[in-house]
Amino acid sequence: xxxxxCDGSITQLFDFGRQPLSDxxxxxxxxxxxxxxxxxxxVCDSCTMTQLLEEVARDRMFHADYPYHSSGSEHMRxxxxxxxxxxxQEHLSGPDPFAVEIGCNDGVMLRTLAKAGxxxxxxxxxxxxxxxxxxxxxxxxxxxxxxxxxxxxVAAEGPADLxxxxxxxxxxxxxxxxxxxxxxxxxxxxxFVFEDPYLGDILERNTFDQIYDEHFFFFTVRSVQAAxxxxxxxxxxxxxxxxHGGELRYTLAxxxxxEPTPAVAELLAEEEARGLGTxxxxxxxxxxxxxxxxxxxxxxxxxxxxxxxxxxxxxxAKSATVTNYCGIGPDLVxxxxxxxxxxxxxxxxxxxxxxxxxxxxxxxYPDYALLFAWNHAEEIMAKERAFHDSGGRWxxxxxxxxxx
Ligand code: SAM
Ligand code: TMP
Ligand code: ZN
Numbered sequence: 575x576x577x578x579x580c581d582g583s584i585t586q587l588f589d590f591g592r593q594p595l596s597d598x599x600x601x602x603x604x605x606x607x608x609x610x611x612x613x614x615x616x617v618c619d620s621c622t623m624t625q626l627l628e629e630v631a632r633d634r635m636f637h638a639d640y641p642y643h644s645s646g647s648e649h650m651r652x653x654x655x656x657x658x659x660x661x662x663q664e665h666l667s668g669p670d671p672f673a674v675e676i677g678c679n680d681g682v683m684l685r686t687l688a689k690a691g692x693x694x695x696x697x698x699x700x701x702x703x704x705x706x707x708x709x710x711x712x713x714x715x716x717x718x719x720x721x722x723x724x725x726x727x728v729a730a731e732g733p734a735d736l737x738x739x740x741x742x743x744x745x746x747x748x749x750x751x752x753x754x755x756x757x758x759x760x761x762x763x764x765x766f767v768f769e770d771p772y773l774g775d776i777l778e779r780n781t782f783d784q785i786y787d788e789h790f791f792f793f794t795v796r797s798v799q800a801a802x803x804x805x806x807x808x809x810x811x812x813x814x815x816x817x818h819g820g821e822l823r824y825t826l827a828x829x830x831x832x833e834p835t836p837a838v839a840e841l842l843a844e845e846e847a848r849g850l851g852t853x854x855x856x857x858x859x860x861x862x863x864x865x866x867x868x869x870x871x872x873x874x875x876x877x878x879x880x881x882x883x884x885x886x887x888x889x890x891a892k893s894a895t896v897t898n899y900c901g902i903g904p905d906l907v908x909x910x911x912x913x914x915x916x917x918x919x920x921x922x923x924x925x926x927x928x929x930x931x932x933x934x935x936x937x938x939y940p941d942y943a944l945l946f947a948w949n950h951a952e953e954i955m956a957k958e959r960a961f962h963d964s965g966g967r968w969x970x971x972x973x974x975x976x977x978x
Contacts, residue, residue: 575616575627575628577618577620577621577623577625578623578625578629578747578748578749578750578790578791579618579621579623579625579749579750579797579800579801579804580618580620580621580623580800580801580804582618582619582620582621583618583619583620584616584617584618584619584625584627585616585617585619585853586614586615586616586627587615587616587617587624587853587856587860588614588615588785588856588860588863589612589613589614590613590614590785590895590898590899591612591613591899592610592611592612592613593610593611593612593613593786593787593894593895593898593899593924594608594609594610594894594898594923594924595609595611595630595634595635595787595894595923596786596787596788596891596892596893596894596895596923597635597640597641597642597788597891597923598923599641599889599916599917599920599921599922599923599929600920600921600923600926601919601920601921602921605921605926608923608924609634610924611628611630611787612627612628613626613628613785613786613787613895614626614627614628615627615785615792617851617852617853617856618797621797621800621801622794622796622797622800622850622851622852623791623793623797623800623801624773624791624792624793624794624797624851625747625790625791625792626747626785626787626789626790629747629790630787632699632718633699635745635787635788636699636700636718637699637700637701638700638701638702639702639916640700640702640703641914641916641917642679642703642891642914643679643680643703643706643914643916644679644680644682644703645680645681645682645706646913646914647950647953648953649817649950649952649953650682650817651682653815653817654682654683654686654740655683655686657683657738657740658683658684658686658687658690659686661673661687661736661738661767662686662687662690662692665735665736665764665765665767666687666692666735666736668735670693671692671693671735671736672692672693672694672695672731672732672733672734672735672736673687673692673693673694673695673734673735673736673737673738674694674695674696674697674727674734674736674737674738674759675694675695675696675697675737675738675739676697676719676737676738676739676742676743676752676768677697677698677719677739677740677741677742677743677745678696678697678698678704678707678712678714679698679700679703679707680703680706680707680710681696681706681707681708681710681711681712681714683738683740684696684707684712684713685707685710685711685712688710688711688712688713689711693731694712694713695713695714695715695727695731696712696713696714696715697714697715697717697718697719697723697727698714698715698716698717699716699717699718701716702916704716715727719746719752719755720748720751720752720755721751721752721754721755721758722755723755724754724755724756724758724759725755725758725759727759728758728759733759733760733761733762733764734759734760734761734764735761735764735765736764736765736767737756737759737760737764737765737766737767738766738767738768739766739767739768739769740768740769740770741769741770741771741818741821742768742770743768743770743791744770744771744789744790744791744792744793745788745789745790746790746791747790747791749791749801750804750805753801753802753804753805753807754805756805756807756826757805757806757807760828762828762831763827763828763831764827765810765825765826765827765832766807766825766826766827767823767824767825767826768823768824768826769815769821769822769823769824770791770793770821770822771784771789771792771793771818771819771820771821772793772794772814772820772821772822773792773793773794773850773851774794774820774822774844774845774848774850775819775820775821776792776819776820776859777850777855777856777858777859778820778973779819779820779972779973780859780862780863780866780972780973780974781819781820781892781972781973782859782862782863782866782895782899783890783892783893783895783896783946783972784819784892785895786891786892786894786895788891793822793824794845794850794851795809795812795822795824795838795841795842795845796842796845796846796850796851797851798824798826799838799842802826803829806828806829807826807827807828807829808826808827808828808829808830808834809824809825809826809834809838810825810826810827810831810832810833810834810835810838811824811825811834811835811837811838812824812825812835812837812838812841813825813837817949818949819948819949819972822841862973862974865974866971866972866974866975867899867900869971869974869975870896870900870902870969870971870975871900871901871902873969873975874902874906874907874944875906877941877942878905878906882940882941882942883908883940883941883942884906884907884908884940884941884942884943884944884969885907885908885909885910885911885934885935885940885942885943885944886907886909886910886911886927886943886944886946887910887911887912887935887943887944887945887946887947887954887958887968888910888911888912888945888946888947888948888950888954889910889911889912889914889917889922889929889946890946890947890949892946893910893922893946894922894923894924894925896946896971897922897924897925897927898923898924898925902925902927903925903926903927904925904926904927904928907927907944908927908928908940909927909928909929909930909934910922910927910928910929910930910946911929911930911931911932911934911935911943912929912930912931912932913931913932917929918930918931932958935958935961936960936961939960939961939964939965939966940966941965941966941967942966942967942968942969942977943958943961943966943967943968943969944968944969944971945968945969945970948970948971948972951968951970955968
């Protein structure tokens, strides 16, 4: 396997072994057809891009039944509303602006632009969530964004002033095709803004569960800058975001068109000082993954031996890596609560722990709830205050195993 950005050689960092697809929630009669792949991560010796070593075919992951709904979190709805508001002021205030979103999901961001009457288009391959976006008044093309699709869009609708993407660019191994597509579609002074989990935060917070099939790349400013330069762009701004355990929002412009903000050089210097992107920077993280796995299994086995009831909370894609790497099954965590209707009555990938609606938490309250959706901790703990008040306790496993 060579680097998907620069074709350089790759140093392997971790191998999590055979893993299922993180969003493939099974109906009980699907178990024998379950798909597995090798989840392993490496870092490019040349451009420092951290990436998976094995790629899963895109239509196995993103299809009509893709179950992740972006609007499932109140906090994320607010985040995308604010994002859209900022775009309206900063990038979409000229005459008849045009905005394209790559991976618009259920329209959580674009519906604000649609309400403001801004010309827009979402490109979203997963038909189910794309239909939800349409029902929210959002224009969507059901397709994978890539070079040929971008060429068709620009021919039909003209250049885009803004191309935006959240939690999607890191999902796309064919990043060269995406950046050539952005080049074809973007207006000369347009910007390409995207936000994804930041490798610097993943290593600092030990959030190893960010590693799963859909998360193909783990970006840094340095690796994104290297990729951008290959396709005629440069990083004009970076902004740290607190969502999903720590992300970076990158603003790319055509090289030489915008003076980069001081934040770019500052974060590049910080990455350099940390050695981020070198294999050595991953050593403490690797050791911490092992401690988390050992400590979590010890705790869950002790609780079972003491006759305590433990359930999970949040059937996240991330939880597939935790349950399958650590070896957590229904014997330790009897079910997982989740708000997403499409996940109810299904089994978690690989671990086969049943998923039930959130109301199941109180029937009756368990002794402990293992919070897989740790990135939504504040929102979930607030809505489930009665569980904690009744003596129930939350188990968290990042940055280390602890109980609150
Ligand atoms: N932007 C939303 C958010 O931040 O909540 C959705 C993120 S979701 C994790 C990733 C989305 O990217 C999915 O809806 C998936 O269907 C979509 N996707 C995957 N590959 C894509 C591609 N090549 N072009 C456009 N969307 C893609
Ligand atoms: P995410 O971490 O990828 O955003 O996934 C969050 C999952 O947690 C998703 O399946 C929805 C679920 N969830 C709840 O069950 N209750 C909640 O209050 C929130 C915010 C999310
Ligand atoms: Zn490379």
